[in-house]
Amino acid sequence: MTEPLRPGQTIGILGGGQLGRMLAVAASRLGLHVHVYEPGAGCPAAEVATRTFTAAYDDTAALTEFAQSVDVVTYEFENIPTAALDVIEALRPIRPGRRALATSQDRLTEKAFLRDLGLATAPFANVESAEDMAAAVDEIGAPAILKTRRMGYDGKGQARLKTTDDAADALAAMNGAPAILEGFVVFSHEVSVIGARGLDGAVACFDPGENVHEDGILRTTTVPARLTASQRTDAVLLAARILTALDYVGVLGVELFVTETGLIVNEIAPRVHNSGHWTQNGCQIDQFEQHIRAVAGWPLGDGSRHSDVVMENLIGADMDRVPEIAKSGAALHLYGKAEVKPGRKMGHVNRIVQGS
Amino acid sequence: MTEPLRPGQTIGILGGGQLGRMLAVAASRLGLHVHVYEPGAGCPAAEVATRTFTAAYDDTAALTEFAQSVDVVTYEFENIPTAALDVIEALRPIRPGRRALATSQDRLTEKAFLRDLGLATAPFANVESAEDMAAAVDEIGAPAILKTRRMGYDGKGQARLKTTDDAADALAAMNGAPAILEGFVVFSHEVSVIGARGLDGAVACFDPGENVHEDGILRTTTVPARLTASQRTDAVLLAARILTALDYVGVLGVELFVTETGLIVNEIAPRVHNSGHWTQNGCQIDQFEQHIRAVAGWPLGDGSRHSDVVMENLIGADMDRVPEIAKSGAALHLYGKAEVKPGRKMGHVNRIVQGS
Structure with missing residues (x-):
């Protein structure tokens, strides 16, 4: 689908928080309808949307009905389960596309993508085991910060290493989730x-x-x-x-x-x-x-x-x-x-x- | 009720057109809920409102339920039937108040109000009969414009008098509705x-x-x-x-x-x-x-x-x-x-x- 949406057509938004709410208002200004998909009831976006689907991200029937009710799908957060995206993408275009989501859902993939583009990032190393952690600390040193590769936001899923002695505690705080050790950047x-x-x-x-x-x-x-x-x-x-x-x-x-x-x-x-x-x-x-x-x-x-x-x-x-x-x-x-x-x-x- | 509404409280809007729609968006920005009352289905404001009552202005039960569901009532148009306002006002404050509505619902009342305030208006005269019309034309002359006292908007309910010979046709165009003859104002x-x-x-x-x-x-x-x-x-x-x-x-x-x-x-x-x-x-x-x-x-x-x-x-x-x-x-x-x-x-x- 490359034709522009006409006024009266519908944008689907995955996620019903404040970003979805302000996106819905912007869509209304352009004469477009908005359907919101959000597991939680009474979400901020529901109030300014034409229709709201209150269902979980593993509810294939609801996802299918949602996708079929709209012309294009977007989202207000990046941590959407892959299986849900698969259901939707079979029916309607998802914008921004899957590559952007896959890249930003995983801190390691994101950092590697940026480095491959020639852009400067903090030094980083993959950490999936105690051996990885030892090698990462050797390479990057301290201070550093260990972050889960997925699902982190607003400072959640992070542990600081003030010195290399904090390595074991930081790794334990990840609860076995794949992580990335990032070197500390001195910035103004x-x-x-x-x-x-x-x-x-x-x-x-x-x-x-x-x-x-x-x-x-x-x-x-x-x-x-x-x-x-x-x-x-x-x-x-x-x-x-x-x-x-x-x-x-x-x-x-x-x-x-x-x-x-x-x-x-x-x-x-x-x-x-x-x-x-x-x-x-x-x-x-x-x-x-x-x-x-x-x-x-x-x-x-x-x-x-x-x-x-x-x-x-x-x-x-x-x-x-x-x-x-x-x-x-x-x-x-x-x-x-x-x-x-x-x-x-x-x-x-x-x-x-x-x-x- | 003189306390300001708190975020999470509700404003009721009579009328679901574009003005109601843009009012609803403004209310959402302030964290206020909006309930819209509108006889026509699928109205522009419904899409960005928390709740919509689709009912006629003589539906006392619906008006009562609407008023009870909100904290204060406003409106996007002035031609709201008086009986509907009576039902609502017994339950919730209406803002702007009844005096503003009564004044602007009737062109004669409005003109008299403005003149009594010492403001300049076009010359005007009340026309409810052929006798009134003759007297009004004598006083105001032509060109002039005859307008129904109530329910006119966007040029509707109006008849022009290019000369005083048009008086009978203009009066006939009012279909017996009380009217007001307004003198022509030369303005830049x-x-x-x-x-x-x-x-x-x-x-x-x-x-x-x-x-x-x-x-x-x-x-x-x-x-x-x-x-x-x-x-x-x-x-x-x-x-x-x-x-x-x-x-x-x-x-x-x-x-x-x-x-x-x-x-x-x-x-x-x-x-x-x-x-x-x-x-x-x-x-x-x-x-x-x-x-x-x-x-x-x-x-x-x-x-x-x-x-x-x-x-x-x-x-x-x-x-x-x-x-x-x-x-x-x-x-x-x-x-x-x-x-x-x-x-x-x-x-x-x-x-x-x-x-x-």
């Missing part, structure tokens, strides 16, 4: 590029944002990021190279460490990205609409930045600050989650700092 | 002010836009409008005076004729207004969120204009131009209406002309 700050590639191969990147994390969770993204002109060009060009190498369709997030010797790729996410939320109030076309346009086979929109923005995540008890933020006149975006939990992303706020 | 152009008033009495107006109509339907709104500094101040002050006189809560549209002797009020609409759609891409907080904030008892947001914008309505066969507009990078907003009809508003496009 982290930036990310949100890139988009259309079905026609056109690439458009948003201006890089500068990220600050707290407890492994993104706290703020500020645009413009502190980057020299040549670093900014490098960041955008390497994102474009990744998009093209993956024959990618949609929006991709690329996290980068800024070091004295250049940019080092931390990780990629084959989806709209928390560090791109500022685009909702800094650009005419935001990352959510850009993703929907790409997935729908539409031309990409104008994502140039019209304002300087600071995006702040509202996490857990930050919800107590909503009345005060509402008063400030800043642009508030809440996700409609019923329960506040520590560490849970409940919303975000975009503050326009000045026109640019 | 039309502007509108979208004003908002919070539950706390705070007033905030968007920058006036300049409107161009075709066949009685709004075609484009351009900001900034051609107005002198003092005209701009007058426009905003008179909108504020109307909002305060009505003890209004929510967004109100005020259409104004620009004449050599000053601004003349054409009509008011107690709701978000087509001529305010440019705010979606010209302001940090748009008219839809401003309305939801007011109705929810929240503080108004920052509606200052960051860009010059031209809003163009996509009417009927304009939908054929969607692929070309999508390519232009402009901000497209489609309403998800299944059927294209001549004269039907299908969407709009906002073009940022330059930052300001």
Whole structure:
């Protein structure tokens, strides 16, 4: 299917969290219907979707009905079981494609892909056994960080090695899951590029944002990021190279460490990205609409930045600050989650700092 | 009820057209649920609402269930039957209030209200009989326009008098409905002010836009409008005076004729207004969120204009131009209406002309 979707056709979204919710709103703006597939009941995206399938990812009948009810399928998270993707792909195109998912679902595959593209990454080694771990520690040393190859996010599935003496404890913390040992990178700050590639191969990147994390969770993204002109060009060009190498369709997030010797790729996410939320109030076309346009086979929109923005995540008890933020006149975006939990992303706020 | 709604509470919207749809999206952004009440099936707002009641405005049981399911009720159109409002108001607050609805539902009441506020209007006279018509024509002369007092919109329910000889035909065209004869105003152009008033009495107006109509339907709104500094101040002050006189809560549209002797009020609409759609891409907080904030008892947001914008309505066969507009990078907003009809508003496009 290479024809663009017509208004009235339907995009299926796997996952019903806040990213699915904001994708659904963007699709509605273009006159497209959205069907959401999500195992959990009462998910944030259900409220703004035409239809929601509440079923598990191993429910072949539900997956089949979902796929048959839509024209193209996309997703808001990368850890979708392979078997579910197989069921869907037999019926409808999945965008971004399987290669992007396979690459980003496994930290080892991802790092190898980036290295083969000629991009700089932290030193890394595969760890599936105590012997692997010993060899990896010999090669990489400490400090280092051991991460499960699959299913990690927001700092979960990770163990730090302050010294090589921590190796055994770190390995035990993986509970036998295949892992990757990553060397420590000395960097001044982290930036990310949100890139988009259309079905026609056109690439458009948003201006890089500068990220600050707290407890492994993104706290703020500020645009413009502190980057020299040549670093900014490098960041955008390497994102474009990744998009093209993956024959990618949609929006991709690329996290980068800024070091004295250049940019080092931390990780990629084959989806709209928390560090791109500022685009909702800094650009005419935001990352959510850009993703929907790409997935729908539409031309990409104008994502140039019209304002300087600071995006702040509202996490857990930050919800107590909503009345005060509402008063400030800043642009508030809440996700409609019923329960506040520590560490849970409940919303975000975009503050326009000045026109640019 | 004067406490602000908390995230997770529910706003009821009477009417499920494009205005209801865009209000629902704004409410979702603030973490509020939306229940829509609309007699027609498959309405544009249903897709982005938590729940939709498909029932007639004389269905007391459905109106009761709807009102009981929400915390506050608003509306996207002013011609709601009084009996339906009575059912709802016994259960939940209606914002904007009944006075604003009663005033704007009847052209004669509206004109009298404006005149009593000391604002300039076209000359007008009540016409309920042939005798009234003769007296009105004597007083106002021709050219003039005879309009039904109730239920007119987009040029419907109107008959022009080029000369006084057209009086009998015009009266016959009203089919016995009470009408109002309005004198012709010589004006250079039309502007509108979208004003908002919070539950706390705070007033905030968007920058006036300049409107161009075709066949009685709004075609484009351009900001900034051609107005002198003092005209701009007058426009905003008179909108504020109307909002305060009505003890209004929510967004109100005020259409104004620009004449050599000053601004003349054409009509008011107690709701978000087509001529305010440019705010979606010209302001940090748009008219839809401003309305939801007011109705929810929240503080108004920052509606200052960051860009010059031209809003163009996509009417009927304009939908054929969607692929070309999508390519232009402009901000497209489609309403998800299944059927294209001549004269039907299908969407709009906002073009940022330059930052300001």
